Amino acid sequence: MEGASETAEGRTWNRQTTQEVTDLFNDRIRRSLDDLAAVTGEAEDVRREEDFARGTACLTFQDVSFSLRSKLRQQEPKRSISFRTISGDGTKQILAPISGHYEPGNLVALMGPSGSGKTTILDILAGKKAPTKGTVHVNGRPRDYLWNRIAAYVPQDDSMFAHLTVEEVMRFHADLKMARPSRVTPAMARKQMEKTLQVFGLSEVRSSFVGDPALGARGISGGQRRRLSVARTIACGARIMFCDEPTSGLSATDAEQLMRYMRLLSHKYSVLIITSIHQPRREVARLFDELILLTSNPGRAVYQGPLDRLTGFMAEVIGHPIPVQVNPTDFCMDLITPGTKSARDQDFIKYYDEKQQEIINARVEEELWKERQTTIEILQAVREPMRVFGELPPLRHSKYGVSFWQQLKVVAYRQIRLRRRDKMHFLGDLIGAVAKAVIFILAFYEIGKKEAPLQSGYFFFVLMACSIDQVKTMPKVISERTIMKMETSEALYSEWAYIIPFTIMSLAQAIITHAVFMALMWPFLSYPASLFKYVWFWSLMVNIVMDSLYLMLSGIAKDATAAQVMSLPFLIIFMLYNGFTVTSVTCPKWLLWAIKISPVAYAMQAITVAASEICVPDGPSCGQDGLFPAIVAHFGYNLRPREVQTREALMVMCIISLLFRAIHVVSLKFLNNIRR
Numbered sequence: 059m060e061g062a063s064e065t066a067e068g069r070t071w072n073r074q075t076t077q078e079v080t081d082l083f084n085d086r087i088r089r090s091l092d093d094l095a096a097v098t099g100e101a102e103d104v105r106r107e108e109d110f111a112r113g114t115a116c117l118t119f120q121d122v123s124f125s126l127r128s129k130l131r132q133q134e135p136k137r138s139i140s141f142r143t144i145s146g147d148g149t150k151q152i153l154a155p156i157s158g159h160y161e162p163g164n165l166v167a168l169m170g171p172s173g174s175g176k177t178t179i180l181d182i183l184a185g186k187k188a189p190t191k192g193t194v195h196v197n198g199r200p201r202d203y204l205w206n207r208i209a210a211y212v213p214q215d216d217s218m219f220a221h222l223t224v225e226e227v228m229r230f231h232a233d234l235k236m237a238r239p240s241r242v243t244p245a246m247a248r249k250q251m252e253k254t255l256q257v258f259g260l261s262e263v264r265s266s267f268v269g270d271p272a273l274g275a276r277g278i279s280g281g282q283r284r285r286l287s288v289a290r291t292i293a294c295g296a297r298i299m300f301c302d303e304p305t306s307g308l309s310a311t312d313a314e315q316l317m318r319y320m321r322l323l324s325h326k327y328s329v330l331i332i333t334s335i336h337q338p339r340r341e342v343a344r345l346f347d348e349l350i351l352l353t354s355n356p357g358r359a360v361y362q363g364p365l366d367r368l369t370g371f372m373a374e375v376i377g378h379p380i381p382v383q384v385n386p387t388d389f390c391m392d393l394i395t396p397g398t399k400s401a402r403d404q405d406f407i408k409y410y411d412e413k414q415q416e417i418i419n420a421r422v423e424e425e426l427w428k429e430r431q432t433t434i435e436i437l438q439a440v441r442e443p444m445r446v447f448g449e450l451p452p453l454r455h456s457k458y459g460v461s462f463w464q465q466l467k468v469v470a471y472r473q474i475r476l477r478r479r480d481k482m483h484f485l486g487d488l489i490g491a492v493a494k495a496v497i498f499i500l501a502f503y504e505i506g507k508k509e510a511p512l513q514s515g516y517f518f519f520v521l522m523a524c525s526i527d528q529v530k531t532m533p534k535v536i537s538e539r540t541i542m543k544m545e546t547s548e549a550l551y552s553e554w555a556y557i558i559p560f561t562i563m564s565l566a567q568a569i570i571t572h573a574v575f576m577a578l579m580w581p582f583l584s585y586p587a588s589l590f591k592y593v594w595f596w597s598l599m600v601n602i603v604m605d606s607l608y609l610m611l612s613g614i615a616k617d618a619t620a621a622q623v624m625s626l627p628f629l630i631i632f633m634l635y636n637g638f639t640v641t642s643v644t645c646p647k648w649l650l651w652a653i654k655i656s657p658v659a660y661a662m663q664a665i666t667v668a669a670s671e672i673c674v675p676d677g678p679s680c681g682q683d684g685l686f687p688a689i690v691a692h693f694g695y696n697l698r699p700r701e702v703q704t705r706e707a708l709m710v711m712c713i714i715s716l717l718f719r720a721i722h723v724v725s726l727k728f729l730n731n732i733r734r
């Protein structure tokens with residue numbers, strides 16, 4: 059198919075039979091694997107596939123730097139601070155200005171000692187972190203809203219849902235990033251995914267759960283998680299990829315296989331891949347085309363250029379020829395790591411500042427003026443060869459690869475699956491509801507036959523139990539949030555596609571478990587059935603409002619401990635000013651607002667008033683002592699007509715709940731972003 063006219067071929071191919079399309083597709087898959095076997099790191103080891111190497115993107119960055127406001131200045135004596143890292147205005151330089159230009163079809167290694175700013179520069183180039191100064195351009199233009207459609211990022215930590223299989227993780231990403239041509243059947247897509255899994259050595263574990271050692275959920279190994287993290291990103295078909303230490307935790311053989319595939323990808327399809335890596339062995343190092351060497355204190359570039367020129371550079375410029383039997387990257391790292399016995403970082407810096415920087419700056423200036431494809435043109439070009447396999451949906455002018463409905467469908471389906479799989483989550487809730495019901499039955503058995511004041515105590519404790527019921531969900535919601543943040547920062551889906559199904563499902567779960575609690579407990583209380591709807595409804599309302607509170611805090615807080623601490627003032631106000639222990643009669647006037655916003659107070663009032671009407675001396679067993687009217691008066695529940703009270707209670711509870719949920723949405727969108 060190489061070299062043919064795209065439109066002519068496109069028309070011809072579209073007239074092909076389904077069998078021919080399938081054969082073509084399978085042939086491509088097979089050839090990819092054959093090509094991988096040929097990757098050696100020699101020049102021309104990989105042949106560029108012209109048809110599928112369209113839509114190319116180069117990356118240019120100019121004087122990119124990153125600094126932080128430093129607290130060290132106030133804490134440490136001035137002499138102990140390196141003059142190079144803390145400037146006069148108290149900022150700490152993490153990354154000194156660096157410029158560069160990288161062409162498509164290159165595999166670029168980013169190396170440097172720990173803390174030299176490799177992650178920082180990757181984050182800046184990938185658009186995860188704003189630089190303090192400097193600009194990043196793609197094809198000579200600032201990155202636009204379509205950036206995440208052509209770029210992908212593999213972070214250092216592999217945050218994934220424990221209860222998804224390897225295959226499902228892969229499919230989730232592909233379904234949200236790639237539009238599938240009409241004649242590519244699910245079976246064909248699966249075959250392609252299997253190829254990727256095979257390349258990454260994951261075929262054997264394709265049906266295994268990812269797992270999470272922190273949660274005690276068994277799953278694939280750490281190295282397999284790392285490979286999956288890279289594989290799912292690669293499967294998204296990005297034109298520029300950033301990988302933060304993709305080989306960490308991998309065996310030498312696995313690391314080599316991974317980097318060989320990256321070389322294949324970059325050379326065959328003209329993808330630009332920039333990856334940080336810690337001292338690769340010789341066989342891996344030779345797979346890279348370009349090298350960016352950084353040193354630390356502060357992080358700064360000391361060499362930028364082709365990797366195969368490193369040996370000459372070391373001998374001629376630095377005056378340290380690389381011994382034949384020594385790994386060149388190990389040798390370099392020893393020299394550029396400040397503070398070591400063999401450190402020659404100052405020689406590197408001197409040469410870089412005096413000679414190399416000027417050449418790089420001139421190149422960057424020149425490249426920025428060249429006319430290249432816009433992002434939308436890149437996306438159009440990438441689609442063209444795909445027409446071989448059928449029609450594609452219209453190109454979306456959006457940062458997301460698929461429509462909102464498709465995002466919603468894929469994300470909701472995953473959430474349903476996770477809830478179904480994470481049996482302990484739902485079952486735990488159900489068991490909790492049953493246990494709570496048993497405790498209440500033991501404590502309040504036939505409470506309906508007892509004195510009215512004791513019955514008020516029962517109402518109060520039901521509401522208390524419903525108030526703190528959902529507090530346990532916060533740690534889980536926060537850990538899910540981290541994954542969601544990671545995924546939305548990659549523009550896999552919008553926050554709404556996560557929030558809508560999440561809200562519906564957590565609400566449904568709360569309603570079901572609350573109903574179980576109430577239904578189990580009620581028959582043992584000797585209350586008339588007519589009171590059930592009031593106790594059930596108002597305690598459910600309290601449950602829902604408090605659930606919104608915990609969700610809001612889970613969106614705002616940095617971690618679960620912070621969320622629990624932040625919940626205390628709310629719990630004190632809502633649960634102390636509850637119209638029972640503190641009533642509108644006993645409360646100081648200036649604190650009446652606390653009762654006015656407490657959902658527990660409204661629910662307590664509504665249930666007691668309903669009980670006073672149902673539980674009368676001549677009526678059902680409850681309230682035979684005739685004390686309910688006195689209790690209603692004592693707590694000041696009779697100050698306004700019941701309809702007004704009900705309307706006000708519903709309004710306040712709905713407003714508070716909506717307010718909390720709105721803050722939850724805003725915080726999910728804007729707070730706790732990944733690496734900003």
Ligand SMILES: Nc1ncnc2c1ncn2[C@@H]1O[C@H](COP(=O)(O)OP(=O)(O)OP(=O)(O)O)[C@@H](O)[C@H]1O
Pocket residue numbers: 126152170171172173174175176177178179357734
């Ligand atoms: N937001 C931040 N707040 C505080 N310190 C930061 C921040 N970002 C970066 N740093 C500091 O900047 C330095 C460089 O960090 P970075 O993670 O980029 O280094 P690295 O080369 O990737 O390190 P490693 O190889 O250990 O992953 C480190 O000392 C780090 O603590």
